Amino acid sequence: MQARRLAKRPSLGSRRGGAAPAPTPEAAALGLPPPGPSPGAAPGSWRPPLPPPRGTGPPRAAAASSPVLLLLGEEDEDEEGAGRRRRARGRLAEKPRGGAEEDDDDEEEDEEVVVEVVDGDEDEEDAEERFVPLGPGRALLRGPARGAVKVGGFKREMTFTFQSEDLKHDSSKKPSHHMFPLAMEEDMKTVDTKKANRILDQEKENTRSICLLEQKRKVVSSNIDVPPARKSSEELDMDKVTAAMVLTSLSTSPLVRSPPVRPNEGLSGSWKEGAPSSSSSSGYWSWSAPSDQSNPSTPSPPLSADSFKPFRSPAPPDDGIDEAEASNLLFDEPIPRKRKNSMKVMFKCLWKNCGKVLNTAAGIQKHIRAIHLGRVGESDYSDGEEDFYYTEIKLNTDSVAEGLSSMAPLSPSQSLASPPTFPVPDSSRTETPCAKTDTKLMTPLSRSAPTTLYLVHTDHAYQATPPVTIPGSAKFTPNGSSFSISWQSPPVTFTGIPVSPTHHHPVGSGEQRQHAHTVLSSPPRGTVSLRKPRGEGKKCRKVYGMENRDMWCTACRWKKACQRFID
DNA sequence: CCTGCCGGGTA
DNA sequence: TACCCGGCAGG
Helix, strand or coil, X not given: CHHHHHHHXXXXXXXXXXXXXXXXXHHHHHHCCCCCCCCCCCCCCXXXXXXXXXXXXXXXXXXXXCHHHHHHHHHHHHHCCHHHHHHHHHHHHHCHHHHCHHHHHHHHHHHHCCCHHHHCCHHHHHHHHHHHHHCCCHHHHHHHHHHHHHHHHHHHHHHHHHHHHHHHCCHHHHHHHHHHHHHHHHHHHHHHHHHHHHHHHHHHHHHHCHXXXXXXXXXXXXXXXXXXXXXXXXXXXXXXXHHHHHHHHHHCCHHHHCHHHCHHHHHHHHHHHHHHHCCCCCHHHHHHHHHHHHCCCCCCHHHHHHHHHHHHCCCCCCCCHHHHHHHHHHHHCHHHHHHHHHCEEEEEECCCCCCXXXXXXXXXXXXXXXXXXCCCCCCCCCCCHHHHHEEEEEEXXXXXXXXXHHHCCCCHHHHHHCHHHCCCHHHHHHHCCCCHHHHHHCCHHHHCCCCHHHHCCCCXXXXXXXXXXXXXXXXXXXXXXXXXXXXXXXXXXXXXXXXXXXXXXXXXXCHHHHHHHHHHCCCCCCCCCCCCCCCCCCCHHHHHCHHHHHHCCHHHHCCCXXXXXXX
């Protein structure tokens, strides 16, 4: 996190330091993920957008990095654009000290905001920038603008205040971020005016306790950091994205929805959260970052899906790649994008007879929800059930088909042989092929939902033997037609192979087999004939006799099915 | 009745 | 989980 933030600093610093770099570059710099950790980044230049190290970094840095500032700056650009830059330049020109960027900012702030400015946080600067632009000259603005500026500052404070609280809220609010930016711009205007009154009051308070304000500022700045970058990126697509975002945000999951009521809060909260959790500097990027963290390389379908679901869910109900792409455009983009870099991540539907592969979790979830779960109407609602029916597939550069083929090809024996894999959600999913693979694996087990496999278990530890031995190998016993599996093979594997739905206790030989049978293929026959036919071969007891009980296999000792002499 | 071992109890 | 055992049931 810090690293990224720090990384950004340089860019920011360049921006500020450079006096007035082109807006576009700035945005790009902000928006772009930090190239690498640069703790040493010039402290003065810019602060990291992320709040995480609130306490750690110098107050100033935090302030500078404050999202508000960035955001404001962005807005200014949007609204005023050149005007702002001009102002900035003018500033520099006006103020000789230009040498030290921070100083400059600080001073400005001081000038602008009385109390708040004390630290010289950039917040003020932001405020100044934002509000100042309106007026041709700062001086003019200050008089009248001052109020406005303060308002801005207060507003920020308020915002971050929320953030601090919001932090508590889950990342689910992140979606709000999206909204926020949009809302921010608009809200900023409206809200600011509305809040102006409050702000005034707050201002009074601020004067009372400077310390408090400072703290707030820090917080705010830290919280605010994120938005700006995001915003910058958004600016580019604002027109297009805005509408989409709004729609998506509206359609987002409940969690997401709630925030919208208070865009500021939600935004701040989400940002803040994003910052600490993820390295992303801006809210926008934060999205990508979180996803990475959650499922960095190997996406674990359940967790990752769940955690991110909220975000993705917003995507339109459309099914298929189109939808995925759309979602990418909006906010999901970061995730896929990142993955795409080194490897391509696809989401494959595990539903039987359905091999649908989408490039976004949201897409696959929707697909499952709509097509398999029949929840067309509840596009935005997901209880997480979908997670069980799709898996992530990573493809280095291979085509999806290849990836699928590689995964699917598991031979029945293999799949059976490696029961341990089943327990693991990921592996199980990946292994259990949905449509294509199913043809081969379409055993009774596989037919049922993948989860069925989990049910399989060994009755007794002693019975369950180490998987090492040939799990799948079934051998025909002398006895006759029936085959028995090596005792070592775990029941699970065992069941899988021979068990034909219809036929079950083949007769005598495989005691364990039968046992497993009952467990696995319970449906057909209840637990009626659980009792094994009874092994015919010699058992430890017979072989060694009671005298040598110590020589018996443990199973025999425990009066369990003999492991040593299997029929 | 012998034997195998299931199902359940105990530590 | 490891161990033990009552008791069922096939032979």
